[in-house]
Amino acid sequence: MNISIQGLHKKYPNGNQALKDVNLEIKDGMFGLLGPNGAGKSSLIRILVSLMKPSSGKVLVNGKDAAKNRAYVRSMLGYLPQDFSFFSNLKTYEFLDYAARLAGMSSRRKRNQAVDQLLEDVGLFDVRSRKASKLSGGMKRRLGIAQALINEPKIIIVDEPTTGLDPEERIRFRNLLARLGSQDVSIILSTHIVADISSICEHMALLNKGQIAFSGSPEELIRQAVGHVWSIYASEKEYLEINQKYEVVATVMIKDGWKITVVADEVVGYNAEPVQPNLEHAYVYFVEHTLKKVNGGR
């Protein structure tokens, strides 16, 4: 599976430029799309799932222009939108069955099997006869992913999938995606929660103000932040000063003061010690320092 996004622009009628010259190559496996709120992730995703037309540029799926081959793209698509909570009067299995029929599974036997399997996979088999509207938030989300996965789509696009989930649900969800990502499938995971990506994505892109700010592996992003993440043990007074001067990414209260993690090119004083960055640190470093420098430079 090969998705090629070329020179994508999106400008809304109200003048808001949501995407500016977005270029991306997405292969098989998990692909993380990271960016702050309002960065243009949802616009990009709505274009990818053919819910919206770009102002210019194109998306090629296996070399075919998605705008001209909507049937082709839609036939291999599984999509879980960001706010997936409104359900009609259908039971859990009926909802999936409906999705399966629309996804092209015409054989009732196969469909039943697939529906049961998916319900089992997402842990909803026991509530298969419960009305979808009566499921808990987490269950609804799992049902959402189940409908996105029905009939083995080649492209799965999930928009902010873990928002509002409790930690246990979130881990279960990540694992489910990771398992799928290991198959011959492209999964695009759009999120502003870094941990979603750090745990499962092999490739990622960072979208900021409608533009691709970074594209590569999470490790590459982390590498850029090595030497820029510091750990400081600070007193109450120092803590306030540090908070003013640096980008604090973590604060832990200890016996005689605070253990603070900051992202900065350089920290003067405070016995700051460099620490190994994680993706979250790297994301903050990238957004707060690299992008600002670039933008400032412009």
Next chain:
Amino acid sequence: MSSTFLTIAKYERKILLRSWFFRIFSGLTLFFIFGFNIGEISEVGNRTWIYRAVASNMPYIAIYILNIGQAIIAVFLSSEFIKRDRKQDTTEVFYVRSMSNASYILGKAWSILSLFLLVNIAALLLSLIFNSLAKDTYIDWQAFLYYPVLISVPTLVFIIGLSSLMMSIIRNQALTFVILVGYILSSLIYLKSSYHYLFDYMAFYQPLFHSQITGFGDWETIWTLRSMYTCFGLGFLFISILLLKRLPQSKLQNLLSAIFAIGFICTGVYLGNQHLNRYNKSVELPEQMIALNNEYLFSPQIDINKHEILLTQAADGISVESKIIGNAKAGSNEFVFNLNPGLNVTDVKVDNKSIEFERKLQLLLIRFDTVIPAGKEISLALNYSGSINENAMFIDLDAKTKFKHPGDYLFDIGRKYAFINPNFLLLTQEAHWYLQAGVGYCTTSASWSRKDFIDYQLTVKTLPDLIPISPGQCKEVGEDSYVFERDFALPQLSLSIGNYQKKSLEVDSLVFSVYHMEGHDYFMDALPDIRDTLPSIIAERLRDYERNTGLKYPFKEFSIVEVPGQFKSYDRTWTSIHQTNQPGLVYFPEKGLFSRNNDFNGYAKRIKGWGRNREKTKEEIQIVVLNRFIDQFFDFKDIDTRFNNNESTIEESINPYYQFVQFYEMSNNLDSEQWPVLNRVFESYLRGTEGNEPEWVRRNSGSTQNELANMVLQEKTFAEILTLKENQELIDNVIELKGETLFSLIQAKANTDQFRVFIGELLEETRFQNLPFEEFNERLQKEFGVDLSDQMEKWFNEIQLSRYRISTPIAEKVLAGNKEMIRVRFSVTNDGDSEGVIKVTLTPEENTDKLLYLEPGQTKEAFYLTIKEPSGIHFNTLSSGNLPNQIEYNFEQIGKSSAKNAKEEELVIENPMVLVNKREIIVDNENSAFDFTHFEEVSRLRKWLKTVDEEGFKYKGTRVWRPPLNWTATTNDEFFGEFIRSAFYIKGGDGSKEAKWNIPIEEPGRYDVYYHVYKGDAFRWWRDERGSYQFTIPHQNGTDRPKIELNRDSPDGWTALGDYSFAADTVTISLSNETKLRAIFADAIKLVKMD
């Protein structure tokens, strides 16, 4: 596409099915249909005959009821769909699936449609169950298919399409719902059947009755409009596909959607346009025809004496060879005839030589080479063929009258005036299917409508195996060829052809026949126990009627001929003949579906449980049933009550099956060129007052049509009233009243019992021919010395007002010769400025009315003798200034008089009758000295509902079960009044409203004060009704508050309030509305001077 479409439909249907809104709606509707079936169709309910007689009406009514609900609910459900789509979360997971927008929208639409169709099936199943259980009926399986297809499918497709489209554009469910419900209500309440049902998307008003004989009435309109709505619905759906906020998947399908949208909308517009064109033509044609009639009214005519017609029936028309023999009425080379404009004249010949003719719509102008002198006999032969244009029939009636929803049943049966079908044909005079001399209906003069008796010779060639029926003896003269023979001339000719079967019986050389369609002989099993006596019962009824009217049935046959239910005829002012009536026969709707009197078994079953009927034998019950059946041919008028904003109005029309027409209109004609209406006027005199409206009519509406006619005659001349085209009902009643008055006057002037005998003999003598007015007048003069021509002009063109003051009648035992008899005496003064006549009847009703003639200003004392003790006396002042014009007195006691040699006489008295003695002062509510507290108290709801206060007739009904909140005028013969017996009445209340009599006292002194008490219906209906009238009387020594206590047994009339001293001033006596009685009546106060 199909599998996706079905998938969407399947699951959306599931979602809908689970919505409580839908469940409650379907449950309630089905429950209502169930209830309706129980009430109207089942054995335990009404067994309403219209549903059983024509069984297709059972599924029709089920779908009709369901459709009203589903039309509104579908709006909500389809806009709900789009609304859900706007919640873009869950819907998006479906939007990204591989499917076309068309599959999506059409799938959703189909889900609603299919679900409602399931409800339709449930409703039809219910109907089928009741249909199967109902007795004396059958199952019309096809109706279970065509009613949902014709009613539900177009309604649903249209409303689903329209809602989807509106929602796609407006994108606000509440607004869409409000707009669409507004549209639905306006189509139901305002647009109704306008433009010939163009806006009736629900087929709520459009007649979809399916006759068992000919099927749907106006199939072209049904097909056009139902297809139009289906096309619009589909067109809107395809536009909604294009407007769907989802990126299209298939360009081809989008293109197809656009093509379909344009295609369906264009087809819808085309069909609508076709319909409008037809409608416009139907409206324009009568106008054009009337204009032509007006133009050619005085063109020379031929007086037709003999008319031979050879009609050949075809599946879609007729072809006729016609031969006319007549005389030129005036010298001319051009003569005017009229013939239905749907018939094309191909050839006109005189002596086998074609002559020139011109067709102008309905008119046929025949031109001779030379001038034909007046009186010369002419023989014409012509050929024509074609069909009947129904728009050319009843051209005097406007579309509103023609398409008025009859309101007898929920749905409209529809109306057809002529039939030309492969298996049925019905043509009456109104169809102008045969050539008639002169022009038709005119607006400039009434002289067009002169009846004539013509010797018609009719030969008919029918389609195979069909039987023709027309007045006269039918003889088969060849294969499918028949001749009608008769020895009398006809005023009009009609023909019906169908798959008729005949059942007949002969009584006293009169043949009674029923011509019915195959399988419609349900009546053969009815009345099994009186089969032997049946002929004698029928004969007895006829002879009774002949005795009562003094006229003889003129034909040898009387046939009831079954015709489709849609066959419709209207009242006309110039004749009482309905097109349903023809010489010696009546066209009766299939199985008599409109009246339960024709459901013999059902009616017998129903009345068995009523009161005394429980003790009746089977035979007696069946005689009652038979008599009820016969009654419908002798009831003059159909009276309907309609309720509107708490007011009830009475609508009267001539019963189309009323057979008095056979006794006069079909066989006689009093012909007057100057006053054509005279024939109808004479007829109403002959018919007499048998058509009097029942008491409940005036109790409800405040006055009878007869009284309204009387009031109008006080303000307008007869000639003027005849031009008030918009008020046909009133004109009818004026004609009745005027007719009765004129001939009663002549009869009274003739002053002999022989008048009616003379009239009867004269009519026998001039049967089947015209009786010119001049000849009639001559005979009258010769026989009775009465000259009508003197007064005709005045009678027609002047307001003639007589009004009478009648004394209280006295009944007493007297000796007449040596025989004890009862004498009734009373005095009457004619206070008006024209002569008049009063009909006096002693009750219980005696055989003959007494007619009391009074010249203007004349006073008479009348003495009538009777052997039987009368309970009362009835005065009918006919056309007069009295209101009510019918007054009834009951004799409380019969005294004894010492008078001997008493005889019946009318004495002219010098002094006029006075109601008020010298010593008395009476102030009535009609007097200007009467006043009351004015309030505008109307319930808020009523005010909202009825924003414009319609000024109606001053006097309202006396409705004591729901008295008015304001003082309201009402009339009744039990009230006091010199000429107008009226009072004001109001609901019993708290004393805040008063009525006042300002009585001028010229002579001071002591007076007895009386009040005229009216008790009326309240005390008859409610045993416990009791309460008081409270008066305030200011007098010289202070103010008194006397009361009159009323209960069931207390007397009415003048009741004493006490005696008081008054100064020479105006005394104001007031009556309060404070009472426990339901209503208080403010009538009259009387003061009697004491010595």
